[in-house]
Amino acid sequence: MKKVILAVLFTLVCFTAMAEEQVTRITVNGMGRVEVAPDRAVISFGVENTGKELAPLKKANDQAARKAVDALLRSGVARKDIYTSNYNISHNYDYRQKAEKREKVYTVRNQFRLTLNDVEKVGEVITILERNGVNTIQGVNYTTSKAREMKLEALEKAYLDARGKAEHLAKLEGKKVELLSVSEGGYMPRPEVYMAADMARSKNTPVYAPLEVNVDASVSAVFKMVK
Missing domain, CATH: 3.30.110.170 (Protein of unknown function (DUF541), domain 1)
Structure with missing residues (x-):
């Protein structure tokens, strides 16, 4: 009988403890x-050339890219703030020609990223790029340090x-x-505010600076x- 009473009491204690834990x-x-306010801008730009002869195409692309980078350095941009983000050579065929006469058409792309620690200079830098061989700008990303x-x-x-x-x-x-x-x-x-423009088609490049x-x-x- 005592065992039964103890078992009942133990069950009641456990039940009470569980209830309290709920x-x-x-x-x-x-x-x-x-x-x-943003204090940094990252500009993605590049040089793209298309042609049927790869060697002179690469040479022309390299020269244009070097011209753009040299112009940036002369303007005061630090070398460490410019780096190559992608270099690509691809080919396709000119489908405007008949199948038996189709020739390879090569495209050379040299893409860079430039970090500016003064967002007020974005417009100035884009003008420099435009005047020194750059024909594509992928975007401008405004950020903060x-x-x-x-x-x-x-x-x-x-x-x-x-x-x-x-x-x-x-x-x-x-x-x-x-x-x-x-x-x-x-x-x-x-928001990461982007500006995209094809420099080959537009000389009046819009620049959007976020508040x-x-x-x-x-x-x-x-x-x-x-x-």
Whole structure:
């Protein structure tokens, strides 16, 4: 009989402990955004040549690329801020000709990336490129050198946003919250403003400078409601 009573008491204690362990959880997402004026621009540009003779084509491409780089260096751009991002030689056939007379047509592409630490010089640099052999500009990407600091600040705002939501929901039940877990949902610098133009077709190159660069961050957090 005593064993039965002890077993019942043990079961009641376990049940009570389990009941006490049961908590109401709140899962929320938070968003944070930080805005800053861009202080850096990355220009993607290149030289592209097409022709039937590969050797002179490569030579002409190299000369045009060297001319553009030399002009940038003379303007004050540091050599370390210019680098080749892609060099490609491909061929196709001139399908305007009859099949038996079709000749190979080669295309040589030499592409570069240039980092400017003064966004006010974007227009000036594009003009230099235009006048010194560059015939394609793939885009201008405006960014910030403070990306790491912005990310951390955006994450902080995202967490506070998530906690605020959880506290609001718990308040409806007359309770408070305690954090159980939080995970980063990622971050994204935006908008990255691009300018694209075919220098062979347009001499009046538009330049778009954004007022600000935004960094967005998100978190997912789990809270428990407490008295």
